[in-house]
C-alpha cells in the first residue's frame with residue numbers, strides 16, 4: 001500500500017467506492033465520472049503506479065484484471081454488444097491516478113479512434 005494513493009485507500013476500505021467485484025488479487029468499482037453507461041475501473045490490490053512498472057514478477061495480475069473485465073462485462077450485459085478496455089499510461093495518455101487501472105467502458109456506441 002502506498003500512503004497517499006487514492007486507489008490503495010479504496011482497496012483497503014479506507015475510502016468508499018461503488019464496488020462491482022473483488023477477489024484476492026483485484027477489485028473493481030464504478031468510475032466517479034463515468035464516460036459511458038458502464039464505466040468500471042479494475043485495479044490490482046498491489047500498488048503498481050503505471051504500466052511501465054510491470055515486471056515478470058508482478059505481471060500475472062494483468063490476466064486477473066482481464067478476467068475481471070470479462071466477468072464485469074457479462075454482469076453488466078454488454079459482452080455481446082461490445083465494450084472497450086483501456087490502460088492510460090502517464091500524462092500524454094491522460095493518466096491522473098498513479099495506481100494501475102483498467103477502464104471497462106460500454107453500454108453505448110463508442111467512438112473510434114478515440115479523441
Ligand code: 5GP
Pocket residue numbers: 006017018029030031032033034041087088094095096097098
Ligand atoms: P485515468 O485518467 O488515470 O486513466 O483514470 C482515473 C479515473 O479515476 C478517472 O476516470 C476518474 O474519473 C476516476 N476517479 C478519480 N477519483 C476517483 C474516486 O475517488 N473514485 C472513483 N470511483 N473514481 C475516481
Ligand code: ZN
Pocket residue numbers: 001002005006007008009046047048098099
Ligand atoms: Zn496505490
